[in-house]
Amino acid sequence: xxxxxxxxxxxxxxxxxxxxxxxxxxxxxxxxxxxxxxxxxxxxxxxxxxxxxxxxxxxxxxxxxxxxxxxxxxxxxxxxxxxxxxxxxxxxxxxxxxxxxxxxxxxxxxxxxxxxxxxxxxxxxxxxxxxxxxxxxxxxxxxxxxxxxxxxxxxxxxxxxxxxxxxxxxxxxxxxxxxxxxxxxxxxxxxxxxxxxxxxxxxxxxxxxxxxxxxxxxxxxxxxxxxxxxxxxxxxxxxxxxxxxxxxxxxxxxxxxxxxxxxxxxxxxxxxxxxxxxxxxxxxxxxxxxxxxxxxxxxxxxxxxxxxxxxxxxxxxxxxxxxxxxxxxxxxxxxxxxxxxxxxxxxxxxxxxxxxxxxxxxxxxxxxxxxxxxxxxxxxxxxxxxxxxxxxxxxxxxxxxxxxxxxxxxxxxxxxxxxxxxxxxxxxxxxxxxxxxxxxxxxxxxxxxxxxxxxxxxxxxxxxx
Amino acid sequence: xxxxxxxxxxxxxxxxxxxxxxxxxxxxxxxxxxxxxxxxxxxxxxxxxxxxxxxxxxxxxxxxxxxxxxxxxxxxxxxxxxxxxxxxxxxxxxxxxxxxxxxxxxxxxxxxxxxxxxxxxxxxxxxxxxxxxxxxxxxxxxxxxxxxxxxxxxxxxxxxxxxxxxxxxxxxxxxxxxxxxxxxxxxxxxxxxxxxxxxxxxx
Numbered sequence: 213x214x215x216x217x218x219x220x221x222x223x224x225x226x227x228x229x230x231x232x233x234x235x236x237x238x239x240x241x242x243x244x245x246x247x248x249x250x251x252x253x254x255x256x257x258x259x260x261x262x263x264x265x266x267x268x269x270x271x272x273x274x275x276x277x278x279x280x281x282x283x284x285x286x287x288x289x290x291x292x293x294x295x296x297x298x299x300x301x302x303x304x305x306x307x308x309x310x311x312x313x314x315x316x317x318x319x320x321x322x323x324x325x326x327x328x329x330x331x332x333x334x335x336x337x338x339x340x341x342x343x344x345x346x347x348x349x350x351x352x353x354x355x356x357x358x359x360x361x362x363x364x365x366x367x368x369x370x371x372x373x374x375x376x377x378x379x380x381x382x383x384x385x386x387x388x389x390x391x392x393x394x395x396x397x398x399x400x401x402x403x404x405x406x407x408x409x410x411x412x413x414x415x416x417x418x419x420x421x422x423x424x425x426x427x428x429x430x431x432x433x434x435x436x437x438x439x440x441x442x443x444x445x446x447x448x449x450x451x452x453x454x455x456x457x458x459x460x461x462x463x464x465x466x467x468x469x470x471x472x473x474x475x476x477x478x479x480x481x482x483x484x485x486x487x488x489x490x491x492x493x494x495x496x497x498x499x500x501x502x503x504x505x506x507x508x509x510x511x512x513x514x515x516x517x518x519x520x521x522x523x524x525x526x527x528x529x530x531x532x533x534x535x536x537x538x539x540x541x542x543x544x545x546x547x548x549x550x551x552x553x554x555x556x557x558x559x560x561x562x563x564x565x566x567x568x569x570x571x572x573x574x575x576x577x578x579x580x581x582x583x584x585x586x587x588x589x590x591x592x593x594x595x596x597x598x599x600x601x602x603x604x605x606x607x608x609x610x611x612x613x614x615x616x617x618x619x620x621x622x623x624x625x626x627x628x629x630x631x632x633x634x635x636x637x638x639x640x641x642x643x644x645x646x647x648x649x650x651x652x653x654x655x656x657x658x659x660x661x662x663x664x665x666x667x668x669x670x671x672x673x674x675x676x677x
Numbered sequence: 678x679x680x681x682x683x684x685x686x687x688x689x690x691x692x693x694x695x696x697x698x699x700x701x702x703x704x705x706x707x708x709x710x711x712x713x714x715x716x717x718x719x720x721x722x723x724x725x726x727x728x729x730x731x732x733x734x735x736x737x738x739x740x741x742x743x744x745x746x747x748x749x750x751x752x753x754x755x756x757x758x759x760x761x762x763x764x765x766x767x768x769x770x771x772x773x774x775x776x777x778x779x780x781x782x783x784x785x786x787x788x789x790x791x792x793x794x795x796x797x798x799x800x801x802x803x804x805x806x807x808x809x810x811x812x813x814x815x816x817x818x819x820x821x822x823x824x825x826x827x828x829x830x831x832x833x834x835x836x837x838x839x840x841x842x843x844x845x846x847x848x849x850x851x852x853x854x855x856x857x858x859x860x861x862x863x864x865x866x867x868x869x870x871x872x873x874x875x876x877x878x879x880x
Contacts, residue, residue, distance in 0.1 A: 227867040228860055234842050236857060238867055240878055248760060250710035259854070267879075276708060290708040297710045334878070341759040341783060355759035355783050358712075359790035359853070367857045369864055373840065375782075405695055406753035406779055439756065441782050462877035470877045505695050526694045526751060533693075623758075625704045644699040644757060646722045 214480040216377050217444055218412045221352040221477070225335045227369050234371035239364050240334040241351075244271035244307075245320050246298040247625070248339030252362035253301040261366045263305045268368065270329050271302050271309040274319045275625045279588050279615035282312065288627065318591020318617040321345040321559035325429065326593050328458025332447035332474040337364055342559045342641065343442075344435040348428035349455070350447035350477050352412070355436065375441050376486040378411040382419040384493035389674045391569070392427035393561060393639065393658035395419070395491070396434035397499035401509040403489060408440030411487060414479060415445050419493035425454040426565040433560045434641055437506040446478035500546050500671055501643045501656040503534030508643075510546065512661070512673045518542030537645055538653050539633065547671050549655070553636040554585035554666040555648075556659050557615075558622035561639035562590025564597045566659040571603040573663035573674060579611035580669030586613045586628070588620040610667070624648050637665040679792040680850030683821045684773060686746035688829075690810040691736055694751030698784065701755065701763040715762055716769030741814035747774040749806050754795075755784025764791040774820050776827070778803050789843050790853065794822060796837045805833040822848060 215223070227236040249271075256263070263269070276291040278284075286292040295312065302309035310316040310323060317323070321342055330336050332350035337343060339361045346353035360370055380399060400407075413435050415428075423431065428445045435443025452471060455461040462470040497511030508531070510517070516535070519528040519542070535542060540549070556562075556570050567587065579585045587607045589595035595617055598604055604614045620628045622640035630636055630652025639662050643654040657665070664674045706718040723735045731738045737745075748767070754777040755763060764787045767775070775788070776796045788795045798806065809831045810816055819828040822844060828834040846853065857864075872879050 228863040230860060230863075232842060232845065233856060234840075236860065236864070238864075238871060247707050251712040251761075254710070254712070261854070288708070294708050294710055331877075333875075339759055339761075341757065343759075357759055357761035357764075357783060357787035357790060359761060359787070363854050363857065366854050367861075367864060368868065369857060371842075371853060371857065405756050406781075409753070409779055409782060439753070439781060462880070466877035466880060470875075473875070505697075507695075530694060623699075623704050625707065642697075642699070642757060644697045646703055647699045650703070650722055 214483040216479040216483045216485060217350060217414055217446060217477055218352065218375070218377050221333055221335065222374060224333070234373060236369045237335060237372040238369055239337050240268060241330055241336040242269045242364050243320050243324055243336065243338035243340070243343065244269060245275055245340060246273050246294050247275045248358050249301065249361055250294065250297045251358045252339070252365060255362040256365055263307070263365045264368045266306045269307045270324060271298065271307050272317060272320045272323050273298055273312050275619045275623065277312050277618040278626055279618045279620045279628055282616045291626070315592050318594065319559045319562055319619055321433065322562055322590030322594060325349070326591060328455050328461035331455065331461070331470065332451060333477050337370065341436045342433050344440070345429050345433040345559060347432035347435065347443040348425060348445050349451055350444060350474070352442055352444070354442040375412045376410050378408060378413045378440065378487040378489065379485040380413055380415050381417045381488065381490045382415065382493050383417040384419055386419060386493045386496060387675060389660045390496050390498055391658045391660065392423050392430040394496050394499045395493070396431050396437070397501065397506065397509045397656060398491060398496045400434065400438045400506045401499070402491065403438055404507045405437060405505055406439045408435065408438040411440050413438070413440045413443045414485070415443060420445055421448065424565060425450055426563040429563065430560055434506070437641055447474050498658060498661050498674060500661065502538065502540060502546065503531065504537055504643055504645045505530065505534070506641070506643060506656060508534055509656070512546055512671060514546055516540050516542055516544045516546065547673060550635065550670045551637045551655070551665050552583060552634045553630060554583065554662050555588070555621040555636055555638040555640065556662050557588030557590060557620055558640040559590065559619070560641045561659050562588065562594060564594050566639065567594070567598045567603050568601070570659040570663040571606040573660050573677070574610045574612070574666065575606050577610050577667035579666050583666060583669055585611065585666040586615055586621070588615045589617045591617045612666070621648055637662045637671065678790070678850045678852055681773065681792050681794055681822055681847045683819070683823065684746060685817055685819045687742060687744055687815055688747040688749050688806070688810055688818045689737055689742035689745035690807055691748060691750040692807060695753045695756055696750055697757035698755060698760050698763040699757055702760065702766040707760060707762055712765060713769065715766035716771065719766040719770040739814065746772055747776065747818055747820065748772045749776045749803070749810060752778045754780050756781040759783045761787045761790070764788050764793055768793055776803065776806060789847060792847065792850070794820065794847065796820070796827060798835070798837070802833070802835050809833050
């Protein structure tokens with residue numbers, strides 16, 4: 213039978229199908245951060261169970277860590293306790309932890325690929341919905357809840373229901389400055405935040421092959437924003453080149469064995485998908501969200517819609533609510549929306565490529581009056597690489613703040629947040645009400661678009677710069 | 678886990694779609710290392726005014742919905758992050774049943790781990806339930822998991838689908854980890870074979 217990549221990975225990880233129970237799937241890699249793990253460790257302790265495979269786990273601290281004055285104690289006592297609990301739990305169970313002071317520290321979904329910890333064909337989980345990121349390597353990677361974190365620690369398996377498959381085929385040439393982020397937002401706009409529910413997405417087509425590994429990570433990262441359990445891109449030469457020589461990548465004979473296996477993973481010609489969606493890359497403009505859901509998005513040359521522009525009653529109401537929360541008037545040009553704060557970073561867009569393109573746009577400009585712009589590298593390695601290339605100077609000269617790594621303003625748990633009514637251009641992944649701070653207004657964009665908005669003080673069509 | 682069987686309760690109406698986990702439990706409450714006590718923060722930003730008083734405009738603050746254990750909400754409930762703090766908050770607040778047309782996958786899984794039954798209704802069924810509550814706030818519905826039925830006074834009830842494995846676990850309050858560990862031999866066998874086939878994963 214012809215199989216999709218998802219079906220191949222599923223079949224090779226099926227431990228057992230016992231009557232009356234859900235299929236048990238084996239888990240190769242388990243990623244962790246401080247927010248969704250403490251209650252799982254507590255559960256293990258209470259039931260006197262042990263971590264089955266400590267080597268399968270890589271842990272970091274990212275959500276609550278400060279991005280400045282890192283040498284000072286964490287001011288928030290509850291966050292401090294969470295960070296300390298993480299360190300204690302990892303120590304007690306012999307787990308590999310990149311703590312706040314470790315030179316390998318950073319956002320979990322940035323750090324893991326940097327060290328080659330995820331390979332094609334693996335099953336990867338984390339108590340974090342953006343685990344989908346690692347699908348860029350052709351690994352089945354998905355977010356789980358804390359009860360499941362405990363389950364994986366104790367058993368190295370998860371009871372799972374098989375997902376449906378969705379092929380998103382994107383061919384053609386992206387315009388200059390349109391990026392993987394714009395593809396991800398355009399997909400969410402097209403199929404909606406529930407469009408991928410119950411599915412694993414495979415992204416294919418020549419526009420996907422042309423993306424760098426960083427771009428593929430950005431794309432798969434936002435599979436969850438379209439409701440999908442996971443996103444996948446077939447491994448190819450770019451994948452192998454990226455992995456080769458990294459700390460946890462196979463080497464010697466094992467490299468050859470692994471490579472032969474990886475090459476068997478792409479979906480078979482003629483494999484059947486439950487749902488197929490197609491987009492033309494050339495049609496994808498730089499995207500800007502205008503509402504409070506990632507599906508409320510449009511192109512930079514467009515306008516903010518009005519409730520009556522939607523046929524569906526619920527969408528009409530959602531539009532009215534979003535305009536009210538966002539403080540926007542229907543039919544305003546996107547390029548007329550002013551911004552107060554720019555955030556470049558997060559597991560979506562905190563990689564070296566993101567800072568390179570943002571620096572290219574920023575070079576020789578100044579941050580507009582009354583605008584604050586912060587650049588938060590996804591990891592210490594990204595930070596160092598950027599500094600080695602002199603990118604930090606470009607940002608600092610233009611009036612940006614150059615910070616320490618962390619999740620920062622993506623979800624505003626660490627003190628970096630918007631104030632009521634403040635409006636951001638953000639390279640993160642969710643524009644939900646209050647996500648970046650209560651009353652804060654988030655517009656999701658690519659790094660290049662964020663950088664351009666910083667100097668203009670409003671959104672601009674970067675293709676015209 | 679607590680067993681879930683049959684409940685009769687007031688059904689609260691939340692006529693919003695795409696209710697995300699950041700609304701269910703905002704990020705400032707995710708720093709705790711315990712599993713309990715999240716109910717008081719459920720829907721915090723909608724539920725409370727800046728001075729901490731109840732926001733009278735927020736639907737769940739209506740006196741008629743005060744003792745509701747059933748939550749009726751719009752499409753794609755629970756989208757966004759994987760935080761299990763969301764179902765912890767929902768359960769701790771007092772809800773044991775949600776009725777919507779669809780749920781985000783991770784949230785849906787998380788509900789079953791916390792004795793919350795997420796019932797899937799068709800668009801038409803949901804609309805009828807919403808109309809019934811709107812016309813008679815404080816109305817009580819009956820949910821019977823064994824027979825997979827929802828019953829309402831105005832006759833808008835229906836038979837709902839639920840995965841038989843999940844249903845069984847929920848009816849008996851079974852612990853998933855305990856169930857999996859019954860098959861530890863199968864896991865050991867699989868793992869031994871996995872090590873041989875993919876040796877590079879074990880270096």
